[in-house]
Amino acid sequence: MKDQGVGARAQRIGGVGRVTGGQRYVADIPLADMLHAKLVTLDCAHARILSIDTSAAIALPGVHFVMTPDDLPKPMPRFGPEYQDRPVMADGETKYHGEAVAAVVADTKDIAEEAALLVKVEYEVLPAIHTLEEALAPGAELVQDPAIRRPGPHIASNILSEYRFGWGDVDAAAADADIVVENTYDWPSQTQFAIEPHGFIAAPDGDGIAVWSSIQHPYQLQKTVAKVLGIPMAKVRVFAPDPGGGFGGKQHTKLEPLVAFMAVRAGQPVRLILTLEEAFQAVRSTGARMRVRTGIKADGTLVFQDFVNEFLVGCYGDTGDRVSAKGSFLSAGPYRTPAVRIVSRAVLSHTTPTHPMRGFGIPQVTWARESNLDEAAIAAGVDRLEIRLKNLVKYGEEHVPGDTPADGDWAQTVRKAAEEIGWGTPVPPGRGRGIAIGLKSGPTTGLSYSTVRFLADCSAIVFSGTSDMGQGARTIYAQIVAEELGIPLDSVSVVMGDTAVVPYDQQTSASRSSVLMGNAVLNACRDIQRKLKARMADMEGIEEAAISVDRGVMRLPGGEEALPAVLKKVLGRMGGEIVGNGEARKDALPEHPLGGTALFFEFNCTAIEAEVDEETGETDILRHVTVGDVGLALNPIQVTGQDEGAAVMGVGLSLMEHLIWGDDGRTRNLGAIDYRIPTSLDLPRELHSFSVENGDGPGPYGVKGISEGSLLCTAPAVAAAVRDATGAVIRDLPLSPERVWRALQERP
Amino acid sequence: MTDTFHLEFTVNGRLRVLDIAASHTLLDVLRDDIGLTGTKECCVVGECGACTVIVDGRSVNSCLMLAAEADGADVLTVEGLAPSGQLDALQQAFLDTGAAQCGFCIPGQLMSARALLQRTPHPTPEQINEALAGTLCRCAGYEQSRQAVLAAAEEVGS
Amino acid sequence: MQAFRYLRPSTVEEALALLEEHGDKARLLAGGTDLVIELRNRWRTPEVVIDLKGIEELRPSIRVEGGRLVISAATVMADLERDPVVAERFPALAEAAAVVGSVQIRNRATLVGNICNGSPAADTTPPLLVYGAEMVIASPKGRRRLSIDEFVLGPGKVALGPGEMVVAIELPMDRTIAAAYTRLTRRHGTDLASITLCCGVDASGTTRVAYGSVGPRAWLVVDDTGVLADPAASREAKAPVLAALFAKATPSKTSMRAGPEYRAAMLPVLGARALNTAIERLGRTA
Structure with missing residues (x-):
């Protein structure tokens, strides 16, 4: 097995500081x-x-x-x-x-x-407005002074922004549907709860x-x-x-x-x-209520999907507009749907300002879509896996007209998840299974620059503006540089986190960094390779075209030479270094509803087998399978770590997490005692993370982003397993024991 | 001043003698007075475990212990795990399995795991889960940490 | 937190003298896992904090004396979890101690502190009620014993007069009560319980049930009919008897941890489970 370069299970750069206490976070910096x-x-x-x-x-x-x-x-x-x-x-x-x-x-x-x-x-x-009902009630007090709002049709209401997406004619299509199911789903407001306030x-x-x-x-x-x-x-x-x-x-x-x-x-x-309580008051994620109509033919073929999604954002615009819009845009999922109508609103309230949380609005709409698709399948007597496979778009097929078409063999991912959960095999008594699909657009615009310095002793310094917040970006970039310059991983240093030194990066979000900054780093390495080529051509008196470079090796008419040897030759006794600059961009498309098409998609299929204690309502996840289409795992340990982490966060969001507001709008469960996240005793009994790797992503060597995938559809998969086990239908989260118990009492 | 306290204790093998505010916790003194910032502050109610250190062989939340209570005690923090710069088996295992992502909870996890292995050199996965349940991690799914503790137990025990 | 003096007496007499000197401006510190939070949040602002852990007599100790198990005031939950006599004779107490907070908490939190803090949700109160524990209370006038049922009064309230402190908890060992502890939480990991419940049965057919977190304090109720303790009695026969035991429950209507209907519905569920375990345990000791 490779221990460095691309695809290696390389140890995290910065890892030693993380296990010795040497890593300095903001609160550790002495001035x-x-x-x-x-x-x-x-x-x-x-x-x-x-x-x-x-x-x-x-x-x-x-x-x-x-x-x-x-x-x-x-x-x-x-x-x-x-x-x-x-x-x-x-x-x-x-x-x-x-x-x-x-x-x-x-x-x-x-x-x-x-x-x-x-x-x-x-x-x-x-009085404080803290629910959608209050905010949207006629004559409701305006959370924001219209004087500081952007002019628009909603300025005299608490609607921050409203979007309408879709295609086809839903009303006409409805007549063709054999089965129509309509339900409302709620997703609570939650908090990101980074352990560092x-x-x-x-x-x-x-x-x-x-x-x-x-x-x-x-x-x-x-x-x-x-x-x-x-x-x-x-x-x-x-x-x-x-x-x-x-x-x-x-x-x-x-x-x-x-x-x-x-x-x-x-x-x-x-x-x-900040204290943790103050961190809870600094930011939260966006709750949402989604009214969904799903129409299918008797055989399960989708005829239309119709959504009204309302997101409860905080008292300032913050990212509310973007989260509601980008989350809603893919409401219909990765399915071939002839007619789709989506109304999306971001609604202001007297509550904590909202940032996106892992998934950027997609977990909310996915909860509604996937749950309602199950309802339709059950009503039609169609298998819940089959309805998904039947409607899933194929590689290269558009699921949203005009947007990036499917960039992976998604059926392969779904089949893998189904196989790993044993779909179609008898379910042990008292247990149930659920399967759900999550689809999220990667970045719709992006701009990243990187500089790589190839030093005289053949070590290298990478400058990258990504924030390494645990995803392991540093390691990935070092692996790319090691691969491209043909040097050991431990001779690469990565410099981040200083805007006076490191060139611009738009942002660290949307699982973009392996793709966008990865490409910038790759391009910086290619820039170095070009410079080395030009110098070698000069020195050797040959045409540049006669020289090629591939992953750390230069091919000359006379034979191959490793890049470190080339560097030494090129720098000669003067020494110095070769500096490469790289850029990666995803340009905006002003006419696109989101301002740009998806650079790639995060596609995940999650399958759950669960058991419910019918007396107490407690849900026990016995087997949790997550399969993501990652393009290529640049570092398999990190891919697994991100995927497992997102899955367990998804379990928390599904089973226990919600912010509780009093009637006065105060947040009642500030801090760790009454906002529960999973501990090591709250895990699925078995958690299996798999990657589909077809090298078909736009990042270096075919990579796609992966950091959000496995929580996009955890909630509908868990709820489906609970329903399968007990018959209890739940459309609100979290699936707390009390809520499940109540649903069991109300079971038909 | 009557609200100061003359504290003498051992931290990572080194005797420390200092006058502190009696109202300061062990966490305050480790981070602010001694400058050992490897021990982290998050919830300060004993829920997250980011501040876990080992006092006289037992893991404790340093946010819930007055520093004065540590008078005469032997305290081990994450900085004391690799005194000579050589990572110990647990630290190495956490790196090998990829358990440390953002890393903020890792000092607490390491100290919890260390206390477990001192008492139970060959823990079961259930015992590991129990030992780690007092240190919240938001990045990873705990599986890589559990694997790391198992691997370290193997290494130390063999 | 507000500044205070930290004092560390080495005898009970010294501690009592300090209590007398400072009155309600003093606060006793045992494990500190509750007190430090109260200090930090300024819910309590004592001028003097008296740490009991320097007192030789109170040092962690679980010992049998005169047919009673004596648990000293500085004994922590982790000590109880691991003690062989507690495991054999008072397993419900071991079970309750084992779910208090996390390992780190249990390494500091004391049994005496758990009771004296007066939380209606304290895990160890129900087993101590079932086992008939007594608090040993010291004051300048001497020592007195008080049953835990009389000691626990309400939220944050216990029957401790000015100048008094608890030095030990004692459990009678002259009778065999087979008991089990269970609770209701929002997650499996550390949590404050929405219901704490202990059920004990003895050879005479008496069933003792104690439950907390559903009212101002944990209640002890006794069934003398013999129906509950009877291994042969049907679930249907037991249900009404069991249900009647929970009449004192008044679960909070505003708690965010669990709603009142759910808590009320879970009491008999948990009661039946703990009862079954207790009956099994009695069978094993017979």
């Missing part, structure tokens, strides 16, 4: 003279702020100052990834539980904490500012901080230490502008490390 900040928040969701009295706090020895909106520029600077609507701190009104109304800066954490309690805020609690540091840096953040998109942070502070991007240096988990929750700017303003005012470094 001289660092001050500590603590947020002042209110124990309510929506409130009008009447006054803020900081005198007692300021009087406490060790307190430097208390930052209030009065200390910020007027009008209040606002920012956001899609809408510039998020204030640096609450501007006269808190719109959600936990929004900062002031912040204390002090010598120590203890003093900052003490002082935060001494800040007296007078406020009037206002968000942390931020800002420090004056010459005539600019340096910002440290555990962020997935450091280059967007750089741009935002520059804009908010009104300084050139070149004066903002973002350090992005490896995040301790992201899962979407660390994509965009949150409290960094506030910390930056405080550092400027203090003239020295200021640090704000």
Whole structure:
């Protein structure tokens, strides 16, 4: 087995730091003279702020100052990834539980904490909208002031944005359907729960500012901080230490502008490390309610699919528009459907701002589509696997007209999952099986640059703007470089997380990095290869065309030479290095509803065998099979790790995770005690992860992205197994013992 | 000051003597006073286990222990697992199986696993699951960690 | 957390003197797994924290004395999990101790602290009720014993007067109660229980059931009819007797851990399961 290069089970680069405690996350970074900040928040969701009295706090020895909106520029600077609507701190009104109304800066954490309690805020609690019903009710209070909204037809409502996608004529098609099933499915709001709570540091840096953040998109942070502070991007240096988990929750700017303003005012470094409770109040994922009609012929052939998807987003636009749109766009899944109608709305509420969470809206719509497809199959008496295989598009066939056609042999993936769960074999008594398919568009646009320096001793440094938040991007890039330059893996270093040093990368999301940044790194290596070729041609006095390079080896008319040997020859006694630059882009298509077609698809099939304790409603997953079409596993250990991790996260989202809001809009289950995620005792009894590798992806050597696949369709697969075992039909998540028990009582 | 405490204890084999705030937890003192930041802070309610260290042979949540309670104790943190720079069997196994992804929970997992192996050199998979249940991981599915602990047990036991 | 003084007396007498000196400004610290959270959240703001772990008499110890099992105040859950006498004679207590938090928690959390904290959801209360445990309470006036049923009062409330502290919990060993512990949680890993339940049967046919997390405190109820303990009695015959035992349950209507209907429905389910295990265990000891 290869131990380096492409396809090797290479050990994680950065792994040693992770097992010795040497890895420095934001909260571990020591800076001289660092001050500590603590947020002042209110124990309510929506409130009008009447006054803020900081005198007692300021009087406490060790307190430097208390930052209030009065200390910020007027009008209040606002920012956001899609809408510039998020204030640096609450501007006269808190719109959600936990929004900062002031912040204390002090010598120590203890003093900052003490002082935060001494800040007296007078406020009037206002009613908080925290459900779709309340937000969409006629005459509902507007969560956002229309004055700061983008003009559009919904400006006088709580609908942030609305999209209509589809093709064919659903109403006409409905007449052709033998069976139509219509149901409503709910997906709760959840939280990303990275084990590292968000942390931020800002420090004056010459005539600019340096910002440290555990962020997935450091280059967007750089741009935002520059804009908010009104300084050139070149004066903002973002350090992005490896995040301790992201899962979407660390994509965009949150409290960094506030910390930056405080550092400027203090003239020295200021640090704000959130508690886990504050992290829950910094970001969450998007709940959704989906009304689905599925029409089929008696033999299971899909006739139409009709969706109304409403996503409950937070009080600011944040990524709500994009998650609802991109999630909904693929509502109909990887199936050949003659007529499809999709209405998608993002709905504002007085709740925590929403970021995507692993899956970007797709798990929500997949829960609805796959569950309803099962309902249709059962109504028609068609096998649940057969209905999927019958309607699944073939390689190269479009499932959404005009978008990227199927980029894999998806039936192969589905058959593998079915085989591994023993579909069609007798189910042991008391057990049930479920199968579901998830499909997600990879990035629809993208831009990544990389620089690779091939050093005189034949080692190499890779510069990449990806955030390595656990997915193992560093290792992948090093493997590519080792492969392309023909050098050992341990002579490659990867530099990330410093916008002053590393060239631009659009973002770390959508399982893009192996493909986009991977291609940029590959192209940088190819640039080095071209330069070596040109120099060799010069030195040898031969035509460049007579020379070729393939994966670390140069072919010359006289024979082969390894690239390290070529490098030595080319650099000669002068030494120096060869620098390669690479770019990878996925251009926007303005006329496309999502602004671009899918660069690739993440396709997963999950099959579950489960048993339900009929007395208590507890679900026990006995066998969990996940099969992903990965194109090529650049590093099989990492592929398995990502796939198993997503599967177990999917189990958590399916069985136990949900944010609970009180009638007053407060989040009741802040933190680890009452927001449950799976422990090592909550796993499927058996978890089997498989990859289909046909080398048909757009990334290096045929790779596709894989990091979200196995949670896209966990929930419908688990619910289907519960139904198969017990007859209980459940359309709300999570499938908590109580909810399953209730469904068992209501069983026909 | 009466709310300070004169603390003497051993951390990773080294005697540490310092005056601390009596209200500071062992986690606070390890990270802020001594600068051993390998031990992580997350939930501070004893649920996530990111702050797990070994005190007198037993794994504990350092967020729920006052540093003063460690007076006279022998504390082992993740930094103490490879004192000479040579990774121990557990650390190596966590690398080999790919158990460490983002890595934030790994110090806690390692210390939990280390305490388990000290008491139970040949644990069953069930015992490993029980031992790791107090350290939450959000990246991986725990399977690679379980494999790592099994592999390390094999290595140490053989 | 708010600043406080940390004191570490070495005898019970010293600790009592400190309690007397500082009154309600002092807080006793045993394992700290609840107290440190309360301090950090400023739910409690004592001026003095008195750590009991330096007291020789209270050092972790599980011993048989005069026909009773004596568990000292600094004994932690992990000690109980592993103790051979507890495993043999009081398996329900071992079972309850084994599900308190995680390994890390059980290495610090004490049995005495679990009871004194007064949580209605404390795992170890039901088995101690079933086994007829007594709290040994010290004060400057001397020592007194109080049954745990009289000791546990309500959420956060126990029958401990000013200046008093619990130094041990004792379990009578002169009778054989075969018991089993079970609980209802949201996940398999560490969790606060929505129901805690212990059922014990003895050779005379008496069944003792204690259940918590469904009211202000855990309740102990006794069935003397012999129906429940009878291995030959049908499930149908037992059901109404069992159901009647749970009349005291008043599950919270607002808890986010489980709804009241579900908790009410689960009590007889868990009760029947624990009863069956207890009867099996009694059969094995006979």
